[in-house]
Amino acid sequence: MALEDDEEKGGDAAEGRRPDAADAEQAVDPKIAAAVAAAEAAGPQSGESVRVDSWIWAVRLVKTRSMGATACKGGHVRVNGQNVKPSHSLRVGDEVRLRQENRERIVIVKRLIRKRVGAPVAVQCYVDNSPPPPPREAVAPAGIRDRGAGRPTKRDRRELERLRGLMGGGAGRPHGR
Numbered sequence: 001m002a003l004e005d006d007e008e009k010g011g012d013a014a015e016g017r018r019p020d021a022a023d024a025e026q027a028v029d030p031k032i033a034a035a036v037a038a039a040e041a042a043g044p045q046s047g048e049s050v051r052v053d054s055w056i057w058a059v060r061l062v063k064t065r066s067m068g069a070t071a072c073k074g075g076h077v078r079v080n081g082q083n084v085k086p087s088h089s090l091r092v093g094d095e096v097r098l099r100q101e102n103r104e105r106i107v108i109v110k111r112l113i114r115k116r117v118g119a120p121v122a123v124q125c126y127v128d129n130s131p132p133p134p135p136r137e138a139v140a141p142a143g144i145r146d147r148g149a150g151r152p153t154k155r156d157r158r159e160l161e162r163l164r165g166l167m168g169g170g171a172g173r174p175h176g177r
Contacts, residue, residue: 035121036111049089050112052079052096058113059122061098061105076100096126105130 050058053068056077062068069086071077077084078097090096090109098105107126117125145152152160 029120032120032124035117036124049091050114051086052077052084052088052090053086054114055090055109055112056096056098058116059107059125060116060119061096061107062100071098071100095129103130103133 053065053072056062056071057065057068062071068077072084072086072088075083076099079088079090079094081095090112092109092112094109096105096107096109098107106129108129109126111125113125145156
């Protein structure tokens with residue numbers, strides 16, 4: 001009987017304490033929802049497309065659109081496994097691979113936008129399937145000296161060059177002079 005009374009008064013109260021995963025996705029910050037709506041309104045209309053260099057800039061994978069175009073021209077951007085020009089048009093569902101700073105970003109396009117948006121909104125425009133970045137400890141700093149130690153001696157310089165040759169794959173002796 002008490003259960004029936006609870007259901008009549010508002011059985012949703014029990015559900016309010018334990019939201020489903022679908023409810024959590026729909027409960028988005030109103031500011032973010034407004035920004036997403038504005039980005040979609042400024043985005044392409046049905047049937048139109050978005051350039052790949054413009055899209056990777058808009059979702060904040062690169063800092064400037066010209067850097068996006070340069071990455072495309074240099075062969076660092078692949079869409080569905082093929083190198084593309086900056087003017088290549090994207091579609092929802094395309095896989096974009098961007099190689100930058102010794103790391104590869106793998107994203108799948110969820111939403112097409114043209115205007116650059118804030119980071120919380122940009123994250124909602126793609127699914128990030130990138131491998132995690134390497135830990136900072138794995139990248140050894142090269143050539144850090146103690147403060148006040150002065151200029152490196154010839155012995156120190158040769159030791160640094162030897163280390164760089166092992167780590168960076170460079171030649172044992174520098175060319176020039």
